[in-house]
Structure formats: structure tokens, C-alpha cells
Amino acid sequence: MSILIRRSNLMVPVTSAGFVAGAWRHGADAITLDLEDGVVPALKAETRELVKDAITVAGKGAADVFVRVNKEFLVADVEASVRPGLAGIMLPRVESPEDVIEAAEVLSSAERTRGIEPGTLSLILLLESANAVFRVREIIAASERVSQVGLDESDLSASLGISPLSDYDPFVYARGRMAIEATAAGVQPIGVAHPLGTLPRLLSGDDMLNAATDSKNLGFKGIICPHPSWVSPVNTAFTPTEPQVDFYNQVRDVFAQAIAAGTAAVPFAGRMIDVPVDEWAKVVIATSTACSLRDAEKQAALKSASA
């Protein structure tokens, strides 16, 4: 099975030259160059001019490079962004399947003019309203290009009139609905556990790792990182740990022995091992392998770019 490993996605405003120049060093699986909320309206046009070079720089560490476009400047932003080295675009404020179809068509035409293989550019969708959360199924299904979908919890709060508090999670339902519908459609849900979605901040050491691990256990496959310090704990949290891989390798052995002995249910380590546990073990082991390959790829790129 082929598993998309896009655990951390570092968000970088294209206008911050220093930030752009250093982004590739942080080990992120993806880097998203922001033309939207991180850029004031007056600077949008000249910022677009910066995208071409920024894509090249951001890709030096083998990250998938995305550009977050402005919904209202979709065509101009896409035209400025589509060139070799771009993995796709992040589409904010998606409200309907038509929004997705429009973006997919703009990408198709840009692929044609730039000589990029048709269908290779991917979409990350951001849902930011009650309407979008409610229509998530048709939105996700609107294009084969959709690889990931997330909530923009800050904008969703504004849309719902919520002033978020760290003690009360307003998005249990929205997050759960997105995780289920995306998984059902074969698209990766991305997002972060409360309160970091509405109140992003820097957490120290284990706290960030724990928050990222909770995010994984909500069904998410990755986190959009507003700050480089999130990247490493996020990569760690979404990578199976060595004890987990050892445990599930044992599970596979014990289960194989049980099958040979004529049963598919066997107690092990206080648990009952049967088919679904063995199937989960396969997923953990395959994910671990895929993460190792991705990490090796990034390591090699980092090394050659630093040399």
C-alpha cells in the first residue's frame, strides 16, 4: 500500500524573506507559502512576484511545497505559483463543490501551459464555515486532486460567533465529522487537538508532542504548523514509535502462530488479538516504513543542499 506521509506542513508568509529562506531547514514534510491571511491586501500583487523563487528555496529540503492562494485572486495566484517544484495549492474558505471544481480547472489549465503532467497538482482544502463543515462530503468528492482537508478553526470560530476558551472545545463535532467524512472518501483529514487550533501557541517539549499525539488519535494525518518549533514534535507524533513497532511485530508473530494452531483469537499482553488487531499491526508497520523512507529522502536533500 502507498501511504502519503505529510505529517507537518509549515506555514510561511511569502513576504517574510528570512522565514522563507530558512524554512527548508526545519524538516517539515510540507511547506506552504502563504499568499492569503499572512499578506496584507496592498501587498498581494507584488508578493505574487516572490512566489517563484520562494518555491525553489522552500523545496531544498525535499518538502512538498504548497501555496495558499486567495480565493478572490484564484487565477492570478495559481498562475504565479504553478511551476516545476510545486506540489499543489492550499485552497482556503471552500464553501461548495463548485469552489473545488473551479480550482481544479484552473490547475488543469496551468498544468497544460506550463508543461506539467496533468493531474499531478494536489489540493489541500480548508473549511472555515458551518456551511462548509455541513457540506464536507460533496466538497471533498468534487475533485480527485483533493489530498487533504482541514478546518481553519480561527475562521470557523469567527463564522460561528465563538470566542474560544482553552477549557472548552467548541469543535468536537466539526472535527469528528471532518475526520469521518474525509477518511470515508480516502482523503487525509488534518488538524490539531484543542486548544491549539483556535489558540495556536508555542508549547514546550513534551506538551507539544502530547498535543500532536492527541491530534493523531483524533484521526488526523498531519498538522499545519504556524511555527517551526511545531515541526519536529509533529513529525514524531505521527510516526509510530519504536516500542509500538516492536509490539505490533510481536502481535503479528503471535497471531500467525495462532492461525497455524487453528484459531484467529489469541490472548497476548492482556489483550485479545484477532483479525482487526493484526490488520492494525500491518498499518502501523507500513506507516513506520513509509515514515522512514520519507525521513531518509529529506535527510539526503538536506545534506546535499547544505553541502
Place this chain on the structure above:
Amino acid sequence: MADHVAVHRSGLTMPVVTPRFIDNAWRRGCDFVNMDLEDSVPQHMKGYARTLIKDAIANVTKGGAEAFTRINHDLVLADLEGIIWPGLAKVNYPKAEYAEEIELLDSIISRLERERGIRPGAVEIGANIETSVGVANAYDIAAASPRVREFGGAGGYDMSRDLGVEMFVGFDQFVYGKGEVELAARALGLEPHTAPFTANTTGSVGDPDRAFLEAEAARKCGFRVGGGLHPNVVEPQTRGFTPTQEEVDEAHQVLDEYRKLEVSGETWSETDGKIVDRYEAARARKLLDWSELCSARDQEKAEAVARVEAAGA
């Protein structure tokens, strides 16, 4: 809601290919026995396993339990041909994802009921939700056949694999899916089969104390259906899903008080800080109805066990 309310507080799922489990099942005191053809039976034994069900039905129901069988998602026709015999109360269908699957099951079961002299509609279908596609289509699945009378799932290992989450974490990673299946069940007047979150970080399946707390919490949240994998959890589940004597007494008091209100024409009263009104009276009636059903079920099982023991003596 169907006239007949099933009492399925406790049950054991067991591989039908393990004779010592099947032979002892009737002694366990469960409300149902779920004979497994699916996850606990090795692939190469699937054909053999389904031939065992016909005789096993009589065996596992000796103590008054109902006999269920969990079939394989991908072997529907062969499994149903092998298992639909008089005495089988329910077919559990794992990883239900589309209404069409349930419609197909229904039509095959209807034919087999006709061919084998079973009362039409007797065999229930348990459409188990274990994937995100299943959650997404929950309402349509639950509505697909009148044979679906209990409906739930949205947790467990299959669900965890589908979502890519670990099973035993300190929070409810399945809260949305469980909410969706409960809503679908309630909206259709079916018995929801799910449970509130109670932390289990060890993954133990045989802890009686945990089983009791979980069953009691589930009952307090309006659920009545249990089931497990280990004989140790049968009695605590049965107990946890059954109203206590104290609750029964209290319900009688509420109804006594409410009758007085009906005479006086008032809508509510307060005794010792507790409100009695139409809502509380309805709740008390519901608890007493359930309590009676539980008692009747316990009596039925006790009589069945006594018959077996008398015959064996």
C-alpha cells in the same frame, strides 16, 4: 419501536470452531451468545466453521440465551446458507457500509426463512458500523431493513484502524461516530447499541469491575445493550444494565407522588429537593418496564438452566 423489547444486556462472542467455548456457553448466564465466523476464525477454517452452527444453536441456547451468529463481510451468501436454521435469533453483519448490503442480506434471509420453515422476519440483522464509510451512511444502513432492530458500533479495532488511531487513549476518539449512529438509531425508533466513554488504557477484556462500571454508565445514558469477549464480564454486565432495587423503589415513589399530583391538579411538586413532574413520571415508568423485562428474562434463563440440570441428573 417494536412491541417486543429484546433484553440483550450481556453476551459472549466466541469462535464457533473452539468446542470448549461453545460447550460451556450455556452455563455463562448471558442473554445472548454470538457465535463467530469472522475475526476469530482462521481463513482456512471458514467453510468448516459454518457447518457447526446448526447443531451449536441448540447447544448454546440450553441455558436460555439467544443464539446469534457473526458472519463474514465478504462471504455473505455461503455463510447465510450455512447458518439460517430454526432457533437463530440474529445475524451480525460486520463492517456494514451501504444500505444495499443490508437489502441483500434481507432478501437472502427471507428466502431461507421460507425454505426452512422459519417464521418470516424472525431473524434479526445486526448491522455493525465499524468504518468511517459506515458512519457516513449510518442512517441509510439502519433504515434498510425492518430486521435491523438494534443499531450501533462506531468504535473498536476496525474503526481504529480505519481512522488510524490507537485504541486505548485517554479520550473518546470515537465520539462523533458514536453520536451519529445513536442519532440514526433513535430517529428510526431502533435500540441504539453504543456506550459513553469510559477510559480503558490497558485494553483488558476480562476485568469485571470495569465491565460493571461501563454497563452502568451506559444504562444511565439510555443504553441497554451489552456484550463482550470474556466470561468474567457477563455477570457484571447483566447487573450493570439492570435497574437496582433502590432505583425501582424510587420509581414507585415517584409514580405514587405523581398520582397525587394528578388528583390535586398541580403539575409538579418537590420532595427532599427532588422534582416530580410528567417527565420524571415517564422516566420512572420506563425504568419499571425495563426492570420487569429484566426480571422476566432472568427467570426464563434460570428455568432453562434448571431444566438442563434436571435432565442431566
